[in-house]
Amino acid sequence: MVDLARKxxxxxxLRFLITxxxxxxxxxxxxxxxxxxxxLMRNATITIERLGADLWVTSRNTPNxxxxxxxxxxxxERVRSIxxxxxxxxxxxxxxxxxxxxxxxxxxxxxxxxxFGAWNFPWHVLEGDTEDLRRGNYVFIDESAAKRxxxxxxxxxxxxxxxxxKIIGRTTEARSFTTTPLSFMDYxxxxxxxxxxxxxxxxxxxxxxxxxxxxxxxxxxxxxxxPYNDVYTSDExxxxxxxxxxxxxxxxxxxxxxVFLGCLVGVVVVALTLYTSTMEHLKEFGTVKAIGGSNRDIxxxxxxxxxxxxxxxxxxxxxxxxALRPLVSRLGGLELQITPLLMVWTFVGTVVLCxxxxxxxxxxxxAIDPALVFRG
Amino acid sequence: MSVLRxxxxxxxxxxxxxxxxxxxxxxxxxxxxxxxxxxxxxGSGKTTLLSILGCILTxxxxxxxxxxxxxDPRRPELLPDVRKRSIGFVFQQYNLFPALTALENVEFALNxxxxxxxxxxxxxxxxxxxxxxxxxxRFLPRDMSGGQKQRVALARALSGHPPILLADxxxxxxxxxxxGQILRIFHDLAKKEDRSxxxxxxxxxxxxxxxxxxxISDGLLAN
Numbered sequence: 001m002v003d004l005a006r007k008x009x010x011x012x013x014l015r016f017l018i019t020x021x022x023x024x025x026x027x028x029x030x031x032x033x034x035x036x037x038x039x040l041m042r043n044a045t046i047t048i049e050r051l052g053a054d055l056w057v058t059s060r061n062t063p064n065x066x067x068x069x070x071x072x073x074x075x076x077e078r079v080r081s082i083x084x085x086x087x088x089x090x091x092x093x094x095x096x097x098x099x100x101x102x103x104x105x106x107x108x109x110x111x112x113x114x115x116f117g118a119w120n121f122p123w124h125v126l127e128g129d130t131e132d133l134r135r136g137n138y139v140f141i142d143e144s145a146a147k148r149x150x151x152x153x154x155x156x157x158x159x160x161x162x163x164x165x166k167i168i169g170r171t172t173e174a175r176s177f178t179t180t181p182l183s184f185m186d187y188x189x190x191x192x193x194x195x196x197x198x199x200x201x202x203x204x205x206x207x208x209x210x211x212x213x214x215x216x217x218x219x220x221x222x223x224x225x226x227p228y229n230d231v232y233t234s235d236e237x238x239x240x241x242x243x244x245x246x247x248x249x250x251x252x253x254x255x256x257x258x259v260f261l262g263c264l265v266g267v268v269v270v271a272l273t274l275y276t277s278t279m280e281h282l283k284e285f286g287t288v289k290a291i292g293g294s295n296r297d298i299x300x301x302x303x304x305x306x307x308x309x310x311x312x313x314x315x316x317x318x319x320x321x322x323a324l325r326p327l328v329s330r331l332g333g334l335e336l337q338i339t340p341l342l343m344v345w346t347f348v349g350t351v352v353l354c355x356x357x358x359x360x361x362x363x364x365x366x367a368i369d370p371a372l373v374f375r376g
Numbered sequence: 377m378s379v380l381r382x383x384x385x386x387x388x389x390x391x392x393x394x395x396x397x398x399x400x401x402x403x404x405x406x407x408x409x410x411x412x413x414x415x416x417x418x419g420s421g422k423t424t425l426l427s428i429l430g431c432i433l434t435x436x437x438x439x440x441x442x443x444x445x446x447x448d449p450r451r452p453e454l455l456p457d458v459r460k461r462s463i464g465f466v467f468q469q470y471n472l473f474p475a476l477t478a479l480e481n482v483e484f485a486l487n488x489x490x491x492x493x494x495x496x497x498x499x500x501x502x503x504x505x506x507x508x509x510x511x512x513x514r515f516l517p518r519d520m521s522g523g524q525k526q527r528v529a530l531a532r533a534l535s536g537h538p539p540i541l542l543a544d545x546x547x548x549x550x551x552x553x554x555x556g557q558i559l560r561i562f563h564d565l566a567k568k569e570d571r572s573x574x575x576x577x578x579x580x581x582x583x584x585x586x587x588x589x590x591x592i593s594d595g596l597l598a599n
Binding site: 002007010283287290292293371 | 489
């Protein structure tokens with residue numbers, strides 16, 4: 001079959017370039033915006049997912065994992081006494097100021113536990129043993145902190161809330177939504193550093209259930225015994241944390257608007273270039289009709305043009321977006337999460353929108369009078 | 377045996393409140409292998425008649441039978457199929473697809489007619505060779521002369537073996553020598569392959585190739 005659609009598209013290379021550039025722009029915009037959004041959302045909940053607790057006990061109305069409020073650490077005993085609970089541990093998540101050798105002051109988000117090993121947390125240790133954290137004024141720092149703290153190495157010291165702590169380990173992949181670097185230290189050390197704020201208090205209780213335990217039953221019992229706390233499953237807590245950032249910061253609206261505008265630009269460019277191309281080829285389409293072609297044959301040609309534009313535009317938009325990932329990570333400290341699912345959905349969206357754009361031309365073609373072929 | 381029969385064809389157009397009678401009762405028959413020339417001044421209804429005979433327009437009144445099939449003006453959706461099977465067009469402006477080579481132009485027409493793959497390519501090559509374009513198969517229209525383009529258009533019209541060829545001013549854009557060559561090809565192919573040919577023209581040279589010359593004036597035919 002002679003591919004008139006492809007030949008027509010490539011015959012006018014400049015127009016084709018403009019069409020696929022419009023699509024590529026929209027695709028790149030969607031990938032960058034949604035990729036950054038997904039990266040931020042992943043950062044927002046990666047610690048929740050990696051801790052792998054079945055239930056999280058939080059203070060009342062805690063909005064997200066980074067903004068914890070303190071409550072008495074003794075409540076963990078009440079949790080441990082509930083049938084079905086296999087393990088329950090206190091967790092402190094708190095912002096601390098760090099004095100850097102340069103004299104500057106930076107913030108860090110500290111995760112503090114008594115037994116990191118029991119929760120396999122942090123999950124990706126590059127150097128050091130978390131067991132050593134309980135032996136003194138020690139800290140693990142995620143390597144992403146180098147961007148804000150400057151270069152650091154195991155054996156260096158940093159001052160946390162006025163106390164010198166020795167760096168005894170490095171982690172990777174531990175991030176927060178705000179890109180504040182993560183540190184890990186012993187639970188009691190964190191309590192000492194935060195004494196003026198928390199005393200003998202904790203921020204969360206992490207709960208692992210015994211095999212076969214009824215999650216809802218245990219949760220109901222927990223709520224009864226801890227009337228001034230909230231209890232979430234891991235998924236609920238991650239969703240709550242994500243929703244906080246999406247709604248309260250306007251991030252969701254901003255993202256939706258940008259993606260919408262990107263798609264709109266793409267659709268308008270494709271629709272206009274296909275429409276003007278159709279207008280210029282009206283006589284050719286009239287000829288197709290005169291030699292026996294139906295509207296369906298011409299719709300097929302237009303749809304194929306839209307399909308080719310969408311596929312080429314998608315590839316041209318996807319390649320720079322994927323290539324941009326290491327750069328975004330290095331320069332912005334942000335993760336551009338272009339997942340296979342995002343790629344599939346963006347591809348489907350691109351094809352659907354380009355076909356929709358081609359429909360603007362369908363109406364024009366349907367009205368073509370084949371008798372126009374006799375006009376000079 | 378007639379392959380095209382028109383009886384009392386009437387065509388009226390509405391221009392505002394005014395009704396314009398373009399064709400006022402045309403009777404015309406085209407026999408197999410016959411070459412008929414239709415002449416007439418501008419505005420006489422030549423192109424409208426050609427459009428109706430070519431099943432591009434439907435008549436307001438009268439009866440039309442093409443290749444044994446009676447045309448029902450109330451069912452315009454059936455006309456593309458009649459054009460596809462029974463009619464080949466040659467246009468004054470050639471109307472080739474600029475992005476397609478000579479071979480692809482003919483092959484595409486065959487694809488529309490339902491012939492695909494190697495069969496379509498072989499048939500396209502055959503008709504292009506028949507019109508003397510064996511050396512120009514891979515040329516784009518922009519790289520061909522007017523006469524060569526018209527020969528591609530003729531090959532396209534011949535492809536798929538339609539029994540009727542309708543040509544609208546096929547020599548209007550060609551010089552007399554090339555126009556003569558084209559008319560000889562028309563004549564030879566029509567006679568050799570037993571195709572019926574109706575040529576609408578102003579060109580007096582065309583008469584020499586015709587079996588019959590018709591004259592149309594004010595929407596009426598005169599021999």
